[in-house]
Amino acid sequence: MQTSTLACALAIALLTAGCGPRTESPATDSAAASTAPATTSGASIAAGPAASPELLAQAKALFQPIPDKAPDPAGNPVTAEKIVLGKMLYFDGRLSSSGVISCNSCHNVGMGGIDGVPTSIGHGFQKGPRNAPTVYNAVFNVAQFWDGRAEDLKAQAKGPVQAGVEMNNTPETVETTLKSMPGYVLAFQAAFPQETSPVSFDNMAKAIEAFETTLITPGAPFDAFLKGDARALTADQQAGLKLFMDKGCASCHNGINLGGQAYFPFGVVHAPADAVRPAGDRGRFAVTKSQADEYVFRAAPLRNIAATAPYFHSGNVWKLQDAVTIMGDAQLGATLAPDEAEKIHLFLHALTAPIPKIDYPELPERADTTPLPADG
Amino acid sequence: MQTSTLACALAIALLTAGCGPRTESPATDSAAASTAPATTSGASIAAGPAASPELLAQAKALFQPIPDKAPDPAGNPVTAEKIVLGKMLYFDGRLSSSGVISCNSCHNVGMGGIDGVPTSIGHGFQKGPRNAPTVYNAVFNVAQFWDGRAEDLKAQAKGPVQAGVEMNNTPETVETTLKSMPGYVLAFQAAFPQETSPVSFDNMAKAIEAFETTLITPGAPFDAFLKGDARALTADQQAGLKLFMDKGCASCHNGINLGGQAYFPFGVVHAPADAVRPAGDRGRFAVTKSQADEYVFRAAPLRNIAATAPYFHSGNVWKLQDAVTIMGDAQLGATLAPDEAEKIHLFLHALTAPIPKIDYPELPERADTTPLPADG
Numbered sequence: 001m002q003t004s005t006l007a008c009a010l011a012i013a014l015l016t017a018g019c020g021p022r023t024e025s026p027a028t029d030s031a032a033a034s035t036a037p038a039t040t041s042g043a044s045i046a047a048g049p050a051a052s053p054e055l056l057a058q059a060k061a062l063f064q065p066i067p068d069k070a071p072d073p074a075g076n077p078v079t080a081e082k083i084v085l086g087k088m089l090y091f092d093g094r095l096s097s098s099g100v101i102s103c104n105s106c107h108n109v110g111m112g113g114i115d116g117v118p119t120s121i122g123h124g125f126q127k128g129p130r131n132a133p134t135v136y137n138a139v140f141n142v143a144q145f146w147d148g149r150a151e152d153l154k155a156q157a158k159g160p161v162q163a164g165v166e167m168n169n170t171p172e173t174v175e176t177t178l179k180s181m182p183g184y185v186l187a188f189q190a191a192f193p194q195e196t197s198p199v200s201f202d203n204m205a206k207a208i209e210a211f212e213t214t215l216i217t218p219g220a221p222f223d224a225f226l227k228g229d230a231r232a233l234t235a236d237q238q239a240g241l242k243l244f245m246d247k248g249c250a251s252c253h254n255g256i257n258l259g260g261q262a263y264f265p266f267g268v269v270h271a272p273a274d275a276v277r278p279a280g281d282r283g284r285f286a287v288t289k290s291q292a293d294e295y296v297f298r299a300a301p302l303r304n305i306a307a308t309a310p311y312f313h314s315g316n317v318w319k320l321q322d323a324v325t326i327m328g329d330a331q332l333g334a335t336l337a338p339d340e341a342e343k344i345h346l347f348l349h350a351l352t353a354p355i356p357k358i359d360y361p362e363l364p365e366r367a368d369t370t371p372l373p374a375d376g
Numbered sequence: 377m378q379t380s381t382l383a384c385a386l387a388i389a390l391l392t393a394g395c396g397p398r399t400e401s402p403a404t405d406s407a408a409a410s411t412a413p414a415t416t417s418g419a420s421i422a423a424g425p426a427a428s429p430e431l432l433a434q435a436k437a438l439f440q441p442i443p444d445k446a447p448d449p450a451g452n453p454v455t456a457e458k459i460v461l462g463k464m465l466y467f468d469g470r471l472s473s474s475g476v477i478s479c480n481s482c483h484n485v486g487m488g489g490i491d492g493v494p495t496s497i498g499h500g501f502q503k504g505p506r507n508a509p510t511v512y513n514a515v516f517n518v519a520q521f522w523d524g525r526a527e528d529l530k531a532q533a534k535g536p537v538q539a540g541v542e543m544n545n546t547p548e549t550v551e552t553t554l555k556s557m558p559g560y561v562l563a564f565q566a567a568f569p570q571e572t573s574p575v576s577f578d579n580m581a582k583a584i585e586a587f588e589t590t591l592i593t594p595g596a597p598f599d600a601f602l603k604g605d606a607r608a609l610t611a612d613q614q615a616g617l618k619l620f621m622d623k624g625c626a627s628c629h630n631g632i633n634l635g636g637q638a639y640f641p642f643g644v645v646h647a648p649a650d651a652v653r654p655a656g657d658r659g660r661f662a663v664t665k666s667q668a669d670e671y672v673f674r675a676a677p678l679r680n681i682a683a684t685a686p687y688f689h690s691g692n693v694w695k696l697q698d699a700v701t702i703m704g705d706a707q708l709g710a711t712l713a714p715d716e717a718e719k720i721h722l723f724l725h726a727l728t729a730p731i732p733k734i735d736y737p738e739l740p741e742r743a744d745t746t747p748l749p750a751d752g
Contacts, residue, residue: 091486093487093492094492098501109736121476319744365488365682373492373493
């Protein structure tokens with residue numbers, strides 16, 4: 001008991017000092033426990049005191065744990081073969097015109113599913129207009145991109161491949177490239193066995209979507225908590241959760257992903273500083289052309305948020321504590337006391353989970369007919 | 377027997393058509409077999425007829441199979457902790473000033489350990505001066521880089537991190553970055569337990585070198601052959617091996633890596649075309665300043681060569697068959713008949729092996745004190 005108290009105090013000290021190492025935080029300890037069946041009492045490594053039944057009930061009404069397996073996306077039944085193909089495509093820079101920029105370049109599976117820069121660096125080292133959202137648990141979002149302009153992950157996957165500032169390629173060149181490599185032809189045939197011409201840009205997107213359904217992180221302390229482990233959160237995290245719900249954060253950030261489900265103006269009460277919300281990016285207005293959608297964005301999903309700095313669509317805020325304070329002011333008109341912001345920040349660390357096991361795929365060899373990189 | 381003959385014929389057809397998919401070629405079939413003890417007769421999937429004892433003896437005198445484990449590099453005992461740390465560093469773009477270029481960007485472990493472009497794309501999308509050599513089996517080379525200017529992998533690892541056209545960083549910023557993250561501090565402490573200040577640029581390089589000793593590919597058909605499986609090569613590959621030795625290719629390309637052991641002028645008999653050997657790159661002359669070293673390069677290691685196009689230090693030759701013909705002319709003054717070049721090319725495919733299993737590492741979270749990307 002003394003040992004666990006000491007470990008807990010140490011972990012809190014680390015967290016308070018900034019972002020604790022994922023492998024040492026109470027997050028991971030509890031996460032490991034949470035992979036055991038929730039009913040196995042005693043297997044859980046307690047991070048804190050038992051939460052009240054009221055807190056647990058209030059949380060369960062607003063949030064859901066990440067399931068062990070994501071449901072199949074609409075119109076795209078997931079198979080093992082599709083996942084294998086999708087993983088190869090996700091890591092293959094040859095989907096880009098330069099030959100070196102892949103999905104993983106900006107949605108790095110080892111870095112919380114992001115790239116850790118304000119806005120992504122793409123073709124020609126150009127910078128994109130918005131911060132790269134994490135690929136982890138993206139399958140649970142109602143739509144993709146900050147403005148929700150892609151209805152699902154297969155629609156999303158087609159965007160960066162063609163964007164001039166990202167991968168700068170064309171569907172035609174992608175198809176020619178993939179069709180040239182026997183390794184890909186076989187993998188597409190296996191993934192789409194009913195089709196006479198399986199190697200296509202559409203099927204590329206479907207396979208990537210299938211792989212991305214495996215990029216989920218159900219092992220966070222908050223998942224264990226939602227599944228009934230009343231001791232999965234530290235006392236401070238429980239207090240932070242209570243504040244998160246009572247102050248109104250959970251009005252937008254709820255569901256499986258604590259966000260990602262609906263659209264809201266950024267700046268409900270006060271317009272954030274221009275550095276945080278650049279005037280030139282009017283959000284969902286660009287999608288709907290409705291004045292009501294000016295500066296409207298999809299509520300950011302908060303899963304693994306502590307691992308995905310910098311923050312906001314501008315990527316101009318590096319500290320999670322600052323992001324919490326900015327949101328309190330802009331969205332709720334609530335000036336959070338430093339102690340309150342700190343507790344909410346500690347609660348957000350309880351959303352961090354280990355990443356799934358991902359074997360680096362061996363990519364098919366090029367053939368003599370494979371198109372050369374754009375200026376190769 | 378009929379099935380294996382058919383599979384063999386199909387595989388040869390695929391190979392003849394270009395680069396066969398690695399997962400379907402006889403290379404991989406035999407490679408799988410070769411991971412079984414060589415003495416387990418019957419476990420081997422024969423790729424061809426039994427080679428003559430003379431061919432096997434001649435080959436054994438010139439080449440060695442890749443061992444299952446690389447020896448420890450000088451001055452750097454390899455431990456499990458050092459490998460874990462080195463793998464994180466290898467995949468971490470935060471060693472670069474932009475935050476997004478890692479060792480794996482140019483030495484991609486899923487793409488034969490290279491990037492598949494003529495010369496690498498680095499900071500600011502600048503192009504480097506030479507083609508990226510493969511990281512696979514690099515531990516068996518006598519020295520690193522095309523001109524051998526780094527005596528080992530730990531010396532090599534420091535170069536790209538600092539090169540303005542590659543990762544564009546400084547040792548000081550790398551150290552500040554690594555020291556800021558508790559996850560890295562713990563990993564360095566575990567990897568260098570005797571040291572009072574383990575987080576250093578030197579130890580970064582040692583850890584990367586330790587990880588790179590695991591990037592070896594002992595499962596090629598040619599390894600099985602050298603270990604005594606006389607049927608591991610197809611008839612054409614055996615003929616190609618014989619030509620490779622008798623025509624003189626093996627004078628420079630021998631040992632474990634079929635190259636990588638010594639320095640030779642590129643153009644012993646005829647100077648290659650300027651596109652292949654650009655006049656401005658005088659090779660090892662830049663290292664030794666000796667006229668005798670003009671256009672001298674380390675003999676390219678040929679392991680997995682079929683998976684590492686484009687070829688030569690210029691990266692200007694995309695077809696392995698063309699590279700074979702160019703070498704025959706430039707180095708041996710031998711105009712290889714198309715049939716001879718084709719058989720040597722097929723033999724080179726027998727040097728392709730499956731990559732080792734590499735779990736994508738979860739990289740430490742940044743801390744509030746972690747330096748921001750250069751212009752982030």
